[in-house]
């Protein structure tokens with residue numbers, strides 16, 4: 001289970017998966033920007049990291065929340081020119 005970088009802001013809190021800084025559903029916009037910066041040379045690694053978090057979140061976010069967790073956690077990080085399926 002990957003851990004948020006120590007000292008970084010806009011990290012998730014479990015099991016609610018909300019941002020510790022702004023309270024928005026994680027990843028919030030500042031978290032996305034930070035992650036895109038950290039992983040700009042390795043988007044595959046970013047997708048793998050987010051997929052690992054998604055795997056945990058699926059078991060912790062209530063199924064009746066109606067949220068598309070795949071969209072929330074992983075889909076936004078796809079490279080921009082890739083077709084969506």
Ligand SMILES: [Zn+2]
Pocket residue numbers: 010011019020021022023024028029030031
């Ligand atoms: Zn935040």
